[in-house]
Amino acid sequence: MTLRLRPLAMLAAALALVLGVPAVGAAADPPADPTAATPSATDPPSGSARRSASAITPRPRNVEERHDRAAITSTVTVVAGAEADAAALKVTRQALLDAGARQVVRGERPVRNRLTVYVGGPGETPQTAEALADLGIEGPAGLPAEGYVLGVGEDLVALSGKDAAGTYYAAQSLRLLLPERGGPGAKVAGVEIRDWPGTAVRGVIEGFYGIPWTHAARLDQLDFYGEHKMNIYVYSPKDDPYLRERWREPYPAAQLAKIEELVDRARARHVEFTYALSPGLSVCYSSEADIKALTDKFETVWDLGVRTYAVPLDDISYTRWNCQADQDKWGTGAAAAGAAQAYLLNRVNQDFIAAHPGAAPLQMVPTEYYNVTPSPYKKALAEQLDDDVVVEWTGVGVIAPVITVAQARAARDVFAHPILLWDNYPVNDYVTNRLLLGPYNGREEGMPAELGSGITANPMNQAYASKIPLITIADYTWNDAAYDPRTSWQTAISEYAGGDAKAEKALRVFSDVNHSSRINAQQAPDLAAEIERFWESEDERSLDGALADLQKSPDVLRDRLPEQEFIDDSEPWLDAAEAWGVATRAALRLVALARDGDGERAWEQRQRLPGLVAAAKSFTYTDLEGRKIPVAVGEGVLDKFTEDAAAEHDRLLGVTGGIRGLTSLPAYQGNTVARMVDGDDSTFFWSGRAAAAGDQVTVDLRKERQVGGVSLAMGKPGSANDYLRQGVLEYSSDGTSWKQLAAFSGQPVVTATAPAGTEARYVRARATAGQTNWLVVREFAVETKDAAVSGGPPPAAGSSLGAAADGDVGRVYRAARAPEQGEALQVDLGGTSEVTSVTVLQPEGGSAQAAVQVREDDGTWLTVGRVDGGYEELTVDYELASAVRLLWSGGGSAPQVAEVIVR
Template sequence: MRVFRALPTAAAILFASATLSASAASATPSASLVGAATPSAAVGSTATARALVPRLAPTPQQVSPGRGTLPVPSTVTVVVGSGADPAARTALTATLRAAGARQVRTVSPARAAPAGALTVYLGGPTENAATAGALAGLHAGGPAGLAAQGYVLASGREHGHGVLALSGVDGAGTFYAVQTLRQLISHHTLPAVTVRDWPAMPIRGTIEGFYGTPWSHADRLDQLDFYGAHKLNTYEYSPKDDPYLRSQWRDEYPDAQLAQLSELVQRAEANHVRFTYALSPGLSVCYSSADDLAKLVAKFEQVYAIGVRSFNIPLDDISYTKWNCDADAQKFGTGAAAAGAAQAYLLNAVNAAFVARHDDVAPLQTVATEYYDVTESPYKKALRDRLDPDVVVMWTGIGVIAHQVTVEQARQAKQVFGHDILLWDNYPVNDYLRGRLEMAPYLHRQAGLAGVLAGDTANPMNQAAASKIALYTVADFCWNDRAYDPQRSWSAGIDEYAGGNHRFAAALRAFADVEYQVPKITGEQAPELSAAIKDFWTAWAAHDAHGIATFEHRVAAFAAAPGVIRQRAEPSFVTETDPWLTSMAAWGQAMTTALDLLHARRAGDTDRAAADRAAIADQVAAATRPVDPIDGKTPVKVGDGVVDQFVTDALGGT
């Protein structure tokens, strides 16, 4: 989706990284990392019990703290049925070992009596018959009646033994129960608790649909691990650099490229992520051509053979005022309505020739050429009237970059397209804003959208690792939109990425704060630093030594932050953000010197003030020199309008 084009030419998200996401199934966040218990939880018996439950992400629907804690012993017995989800079994073993269990002993449900200090029952009603009894013993209901991918996690003591039950509505639910367990364990200890949880959005994830430098294969594998750890269940594969998706869409993949795709599909499956293959034939397809239909179906069959079970035919960023073949003009006529009819004809043909012949394939998706509004049009009417009703239509909200997405807008989209709507949200994508990183939380998306949309897919940045800060908050919103708090989620995501290191978290927060502005969405830049600067000028005017010192300490930390990030962050994050870190460090020096200039001027030290002015000129030049590596020419932006304005004001003697 060509987000850098202006309307109306619509033809036109740390954390779990290679380090953290590779350990997503095994790492055990500390209680200080994940924070306080969710406010949406059912109320526990005491404040002490509530305090034992860390903050969980995404925010669960219901959390009921119990009494006391359970140590994770050196030997843990896991009761698991033959039908247990393989990914959940693998994640559970890794989680227990990371929590201190040296031996994880598995037994069948026939030997389900609690044994030893901790017995774990893994699997929902269709996976493990013994789990229901364990839940009953803990006075917790089962997952019956919960939405797909929901689960129940219950821990406590029964007859003196520690018991833990993880029961999903389905395999994905059981896997997600393990992801919650991973966050609950702190210092080899598990609180007594009951969690009843389910996703608000059926489809939750990302679409790699940006222009410019694509993600590497390693980036994609890492992202899939991150998605599994944060209960995102969809990855739409639509990179603009893959010629076999666009210019060479008729050609089947050579063995090497197919092998990489296969590895992505397998990694997605291991994380309960639906890999959606998005083929974009619109630049050259002849809609009425039986030969083109056959080639499209053959391409789908090729990737079906490696495990793909979800398909998309995006028809965005193409012209619908001209045909690619004379036969289409003869069959459909001309104009927008004819384009809608032709697209419906092709999509329906693929539905019949491919989707209908595979019982395990998800409903076909498409991206409408008019994807950016809810205005009635001949094109939308043709699509609404002719397109098979089970095809899901992607929509970006009002505008290619939507300032907000409301429940009413989503209802209008569903009505005007006449189909289920999957949101393609162009945040935190930055291909249209060269020079910027987008590291603000997910903002201005209304609670209640889960009741209208089929799902929500976010279009990330070219910078995969840096996208995780925003994608953490996207995952939080999609799972439980009614409990979503953007700032709380943003803080928790930064803390998680920092792995409990407070200095690293503070440095990362300072960096994300000056990479906060999305002109069409957030409308503000560096909100925390901006507020601190305002307080400083008040303190400076009042000769408030404490207020001045507080800001000077903040500026010192700001200047040091890039160095801390370079030392602590995953290598891919540092590589991606290097120009911005370089600029931030130089701006930090300029702010530090600007403060010295203010003190020199107040003290009447003209020589020192002159030296400071000269130093600031060099420091500002260094700060504005780094360029966005994607285009190699656009200067990077770090707190623009805030940091530079502070320096300007100091030079001017404000």
């Protein structure tokens, strides 16, 4: 396990202690290492092997098992030339110590009865070639750049890279191949690995908006990239004002020192630090002064060791010039913008990149970075931009659900330059309430080969939580031919859990409920499958176990996860996951009680459920603007299960349930569609994208009812233009055949009245034209005529008599006062029918007492029982009745009735 289990400071100190020791003669053992670890009482017995090549990630391309094996001896000799990669030596040495060696010493030849490890390719350690020949293994000469050969045989290990980076990657693979023990004696199975990257440029671009990474997190990320064979980091944080808003200004010394530290750390991990300067908000493309300001800024960081540069021109307007001189030089329009940008970039390429031997090809991000549609802008850029400039592209879409071979080829064609994919995953700055922990998905095998450059992934605001999906991205970019998202995801979770089985299980459960994204459509695939099995089998034990695991997972992770910074990143989501575990287990118990016929306890459980769900939705974090952002976990699975459990209880009670909102649009953050039917004008549904023609918001009345007035209130303060600009109100009984009620255009508030006698279950507002604005619906209200409820006492403000018999146990009739003697609440049944039972539900705290009576066919009232508690189910002997009433006992508290249910 890497991460916090092998601190780099320890590596450096250990290297200084041992690798600087002169070579030891063949016949003599070196002096004992006073710092060597002693075996633990819990170590496995000598000779046990705990790892195989399957533990190596990214997945190697070619692995062949051998019949021999190597043993970790007390002292291990490392043979390495003067040019051997220092980083590879550090990693190798620490891996051997972790595997049980007590000392690792430098030597020039093998020592009998001692493991010898050769580190370095042909240009680093010539002796490695002889060692590989002894093992019968071909060297790395025929491999691509950064490829390596790793051989393990009898008393011998050989690491040979095509280049220094390849040797470093061989050391990283050895680190994962060797066991971890407290003493010598472990056996390592013989193996031959020939491996190389399938993508030349592989890594991360820190390009998100929102809460930035800390300097410590950036340093840690660079360590992580090296461990996972990623070779580029693009420094483009939106919080660095000297990259964007104040790009012309020099850095303060303290910030420049931090950049230098990042550059040094990146170089030590074989990661190319790329400096991305974004002048587009204010640059005058034709200005010699601005061109000099840009190249001067590049010169400043060149002196720090930066050799790769980018000029992002994304997220700016190209229809508005920043200076009149640009309009005078190029005119107006998208083609003019493309020409101006090409001019600026070519000057930087010629004046700076070409003038600095050792500089990598310049990178740029076009303003049209998200599709492959030909345009005047792209044409101008393609034709006028220097051929060696690399163009960054996000796929077909800002966040592309899929990226295919054909799309990558089309990007090369339309931009006519090498493509570096800026892949916006797992970035979550557009869904700041979410963690995106699912695997890299939807990227076709063979796609990287069509790009011409490589792939950089844009991570989350949460640096440490980003590591799980980034491990899968490293896996794909190294070996896309063998990549399987699910397998890679499970491997990533196992690795990140540090070999702790309990932590691994908890992390898998937590990642499952934070799985979905634009590239992973399924939320909580494991738990969703478990829930589906429950509804099919009605066996609650397995599902309760899964939900208990969810409830417990946060505490397990807090106690056992090696990298505790993940906990800091994920704290509100962990809290929410635990609370959702409690809420969903309560929902499951509700269903079980209702199915067992325990109506009273089921009703008690049902009343607890809304509070538990509200608690699960209550967790927040504070963003850069000081706003409290509610976090979301398991959206569409956990919340839906509680809703479905309540619906099952409704079904068994014999009620329809409350009205619900439906929509074809995604919700932005926590502004779910349920908010448009909650009766509160201060809450709202807010779509996560603009409405297209055919998109709709719908009120489901749960059953066919007589409808009257309809009111649709859209837009809100601060987003006054977020409403359907053109659409129709429609109604339907079956959700398939629709009739138009009214058309509207340019109205944020729409009202209509259905013709007398109109019956419908669904009422919807449907867009008849596309638009660029998102949609806010504060309230979508539909008047209905339900069972007639009369009598008293009169309802309190905000309540109604009809709430006592509307089919929604969540809406409560609350009286304004205590009942008077002889006063009654009456529910008319709309005709005479045979009644077998009457159930009266009072909410928690409701304690009014009443006689329950049915009105017989001859108009007389028959008392069938009394109500004096929260749940009362009374049997009626098939009486023909036209009404039911609660004849209150005078005095006492004001009555509250959630529902009168007549069967």
